[in-house]
Amino acid sequence: xxxxxxxxxxxxxxxxxxxxxxxxxxxxxxxxxxxxxxxxxxxxxxxxxxxxxxxxxxxxxxxxxxxxxxxxxxxxxxxxxxxxxxxxxxxxxxxxxxxxxxxxxxxxxxxxxxxxxxxxxxxxxxxxxxxxxxxxxxxxxxxxxxxxxxxxxxxxxxxxxxxxxxxxxxxxxxxxxxxxxxxxxxxxxxxxxxxxxxxxxxxxxxxxxxxxxxxxxxxxxxxxxxxxxxxxxxxxxxxxxxxxxxxxxxxxxxxxxxxxxxxxxxxxxxxxxxxxxxxxxxxxxxxxxxxxxxxxxxxxxxxxxxxxxxxxxxxxxxxxxxxxxxxxxxxxxxxxxxxxxxxxxxxxxxxxxxxx
Ligand SMILES: Cc1cc2nc3c(=O)[nH]c(=O)nc-3n(C[C@H](O)[C@H](O)[C@H](O)COP(=O)(O)OP(=O)(O)OC[C@H]3O[C@@H](n4cnc5c(N)ncnc54)[C@H](O)[C@@H]3O)c2cc1C
Numbered sequence: 001x002x003x004x005x006x007x008x009x010x011x012x013x014x015x016x017x018x019x020x021x022x023x024x025x026x027x028x029x030x031x032x033x034x035x036x037x038x039x040x041x042x043x044x045x046x047x048x049x050x051x052x053x054x055x056x057x058x059x060x061x062x063x064x065x066x067x068x069x070x071x072x073x074x075x076x077x078x079x080x081x082x083x084x085x086x087x088x089x090x091x092x093x094x095x096x097x098x099x100x101x102x103x104x105x106x107x108x109x110x111x112x113x114x115x116x117x118x119x120x121x122x123x124x125x126x127x128x129x130x131x132x133x134x135x136x137x138x139x140x141x142x143x144x145x146x147x148x149x150x151x152x153x154x155x156x157x158x159x160x161x162x163x164x165x166x167x168x169x170x171x172x173x174x175x176x177x178x179x180x181x182x183x184x185x186x187x188x189x190x191x192x193x194x195x196x197x198x199x200x201x202x203x204x205x206x207x208x209x210x211x212x213x214x215x216x217x218x219x220x221x222x223x224x225x226x227x228x229x230x231x232x233x234x235x236x237x238x239x240x241x242x243x244x245x246x247x248x249x250x251x252x253x254x255x256x257x258x259x260x261x262x263x264x265x266x267x268x269x270x271x272x273x274x275x276x277x278x279x280x281x282x283x284x285x286x287x288x289x290x291x292x293x294x295x296x297x298x299x300x301x302x303x304x305x306x307x308x309x310x311x312x313x314x315x316x317x318x319x320x321x322x323x324x325x326x327x328x329x330x331x332x333x334x335x336x337x338x339x340x341x342x343x344x345x346x347x348x349x350x351x352x353x354x355x356x
Contacts, residue, residue, distance in 0.1 A: 097228070243270020321335060
């Protein structure tokens with residue numbers, strides 16, 4: 001987003017900037033579960049990527065990157081077009097692994113890309129206004145908690161029949177978070193009759209069914225897959241040096257360890273000095289360094305190193321206008337936590353959306 005707002009600096013210096021993306025908008029994940037639950041409208045949580053690019057003199061290509069040829073400095077698109085570059089900024093994000101899904105994705109929703117949560121909302125409304133439905137959320141981390149909590153919010157709409165929500169949390173809900181967070185999340189969901197199934201590992205997901213590792217079959221109308229994320233596969237496919245999960249391996253200048261004109265940030269990279277959590281906070285912290293280094297590389301100036309910084313603020317939106325806030329040793333739940341998240345998220349959106 002920062003590169004987009006600074007694009008004019010590049011264009012004014014005579015550089016051609018091409019932005020490639022599969023959608024004319026980019027949806028902000030932090031508010032995605034809230035959009036699913038109906039707290040936010042889609043237009044409140046998205047950035048007008050094409051509009052901003054063109055406004056500042058760049059070129060927007062509606063396409064997906066399918067490969068990178070680092071030797072000839074070309075990016076391949078799924079439209080068969082190729083774009084050449086002097087410097088490349090990779091911000092391809094991450095995706096939910098689909099390995100456990102068999103067959104088509106009918107009534108199965110991966111929690112990324114975020115815009116798909118809008119389709120999920122429509123489908124829940126469509127089915128749930130006609131009959132009682134059962135919804136499964138496969139995964140036990142923060143996104144599973146936020147998704148389940150916000151489905152509950154949607155199910156409170158007057159036109160909805162009974163919606164039974166189950167979370168298949170693997171070994172346990174939120175296993176990588178402090179006990180205080182886990183307990184608050186658990187209690188909040190359980191109080192709302194959301195079923196939390198622990199010590200059960202789902203092996204296969206297909207339309208209408210999830211199957212656990214003991215081959216027990218559970219029937220559902222709609223299934224969400226929130227089993228974590230993996231970086232874009234483009235880098236591994238292109239033969240670029242990658243981290244263990246396939247993220248673009250970058251050094252502390254945020255450029256590829258082999259190609260100093262290929263930069264990257266956010267979920268799609270593997271930071272060589274230490275693996276970073278897949279949270280938007282790091283994408284945001286990397287932004288100014290990334291923008292600086294892209295220009296510095298073009299002008300043969302000194303690059304800036306990226307410092308990941310210390311601990312970051314975590315706030316979960318539980319879907320009933322309460323949240324859980326955690327930073328350092330501060331941990332509390334309730335309405336204040338939700339209001340702080342809502343304030344921060346809306347402010348973030350205004351910072352980048354204001355230019356539309
Ligand atoms: C449900 C959910 C809620 C979350 N909530 C929070 C939160 O509250 N706070 C937080 O810090 N983190 C949160 N996260 C994590 C957060 O989503 C990521 O860490 C963050 O989005 C990373 O930003 P990014 O720009 O790297 O990737 P993304 O936001 O994933 O953006 C990647 C972009 O690249 C585009 N793209 C993908 N593939 C291609 C391709 N081949 N060619 C061209 N373009 C492509 C996508 O369309 C997308 O626009 C949440 C994640 C989920 C799933």
